[in-house]
Amino acid sequence: MTARPADLAILLPPSESFQAANAGAISLSVRDFVRFSGYADRTTVFGARVDEPFAGIRFRGLATRGLAGSRRLAYLLSATRALLTARPKLIEVHNRPEFLPWLMRVAPGAGFALFLHNDPQAMRRFRSAGERRALLARLDTVFCVSGHIRSRLLEGIDDPALARKAVVCPIGFDLPVFDARRAVIAAPRDPVVLFVGRIVQDKGADLFVEAAAAALADRPGWRAVMVGADRPPEGATARAAAVSPFEAAVRARVAAINAGRDRPLIEMTGFRTYDQVLDLYGRAAMAVVPSVWNEPFGRTAVEAMAMGCPLIATERGGLRDIVHGAGLTLDPATPDALAAAIGMLADDPARREALARNGRAHLDRQGYDIRDVAAGMDRARRDRLGQPVSAPPVSTSGNPPRPPLTQRTDDA
Structure with missing residues (x-):
């Protein structure tokens, strides 16, 4: 350069x-x-x-x-x-x-x-x-x-x-790249409920397991996929790479739920590459971000909506800024409430399609x-x-550039 x-x-x-x-x-x-x-x-x-x-x-x-x-x-x-x-x-x-x-x-x-x-x-x-x-x-x-x-x-x-x-x-996010990637993924979407994130209590991993099991057990063809682990493997020491007690408990619960089934109801994949995760968002029928702590931002929620994936999320911390008005939100989140939301979307493809369209448009409206x-x-x-020497790339959102620099609070 x-x-x-x-x-x-x-x-x-x-x-x-x-x-x-x-x-x-x-x-x-x-x-x-x-x-x-x-x-x-x-x-x-x-x-x-x-x-x-x-x-x-x-x-x-x-x-x-x-x-x-x-x-x-x-x-x-x-x-x-x-x-x-x-x-x-x-x-x-x-x-x-x-x-x-x-x-x-x-x-x-x-x-x-x-x-x-x-x-x-x-x-x-x-x-x-x-x-x-x-x-x-x-x-x-x-x-x-x-x-x-x-x-x-x-x-x-x-x-x-x-x-x-x-x-x-x-x-x-470079939203046109997400749009191009989504356009080449074949429809229709798979009957999959997707969780992406660390397998820790703050992210609501155990909440997701119980809700998915309750919602999908009597819906033939549907299954849940969990992508992630407690800690990423890259550069991890042997101690850091070990499965945490919480993740071990989640895995044991998933094994118990899957026991006796011809096909696992819940699949835990471990970590996947970023490209693989985006493809999963592009194919899944819905994504869930069930965080029980106050998320600083909520990157996975944006990625799901950018890939046209209908979203269910809690309204914790920065997730409220991202999801409010563009997905199904739960506050507070309980296994029963999340199971009901998953079941409702599983039974209503028109609602899923509406949420997918609204979620992607929401990212443009909000300046992401x-x-x-x-x-x-x-x-x-x-x-x-001073003034930039080089001109930045032109926005493709169709909106006039807004100051990022809004002085919003989490109640905005």
């Missing part, structure tokens, strides 16, 4: 892997933010060293080991050296507010932004309202992945000027196309970076 100054520096968490082989959710999001930004040729992503970073994006690998002993400290010291050399105009830190006071001290001439992908009240040096208020006063912008995360950031802070710095910026999201982020950066 054209060698231009690194006016924008994006600092990833040290745990992220900025490469296709095992990229986490934050790395995938940053990859797309940069690719669709008008500042792409003036941006450098800083992250833990990897073998093959994403192509077409300037990347600087940082050390995660050193004399300091601490992985976090070694990473911060490596980032400090790299940023002092690059001298960017704007430093955007993802999910690590505890890094900011030090970086502000060593790079006093730069502007700073923070991108929150998770609950800020669970982050170091950001848990109390006083800590959040003090750091927010020194930042240009805090991008919040959902209205729920914005509300958590501003809890206990009643200063309107500080509140205006906190803006909702959802993860964006990556072009809209990236354009809004660029507008927030202009005071520091």
Whole structure:
């Protein structure tokens, strides 16, 4: 790519892997933010060293080991050296507010932004309202992945000027790519109820098993598929890769449900590649996101709707922003309520088709196309970076670009 100054520096968490082989959710999001930004040729992503970073994006690998002993400290010291050399105009830190006071001290001439992908009240040096208020006063912008995360950031802070710095910026998706992929998948859809996610209690995996068993036992031809495990296998240690007690209990329950059947009622596949998951969304009759914790965002819900898959979800955290008005929502979720929702959709193909159409249109209406999201982020950066040198890709949503930077709450 054209060698231009690194006016924008994006600092990833040290745990992220900025490469296709095992990229986490934050790395995938940053990859797309940069690719669709008008500042792409003036941006450098800083992250833990990897073998093959994403192509077409300037990347600087940082050390995660050193004399300091601490992985976090070694990473911060490596980032400090790299940023002092690059001298960017704007430093955007993802999910690590505890890094900011030090970086502000060593790079006093730069502007700073923070991108929150998770609950800020669970982050170091950001848990109390006083800590959040003090750091927010020194930042240009805090991008919040959902209205729920914005509300958590501003809890206990009643200063309107500080509140205006906190803006909702959802993860964006290249929706035309989903449309093209969906178009080549043969219809009709399979009689499958799909769960994608980690097999943990927060994601409602046990809730899904009980509901699916109750709803599908007397509906011939229908079955449930669960994609995921407790932890992903890439780079896992032997201990981390072991099946957790919760996942073992879920698997035992599924085995008991399937016992004596000619064909499993519930299939657990383990992890699948991203492309395989999208194909499953494109073929399944419905998807379920039964989270029982407050999801920061809800990526799987967007992916399901983008692939035209009718969706049932709980209204927990950021899921409310995504699904409300575009799918069947449950609050609170119980096995009986979820089983009733699954059964109702299984028996009503017209309703499933209506939800599929509405879900995909909802993503356009709400501005989840990556072009809209990236354009809004660029507008927030202009005071520091000036006008983009390169024009960002044109939105295909059919909507005028909206500011991502809505100051919505989770009640919006």
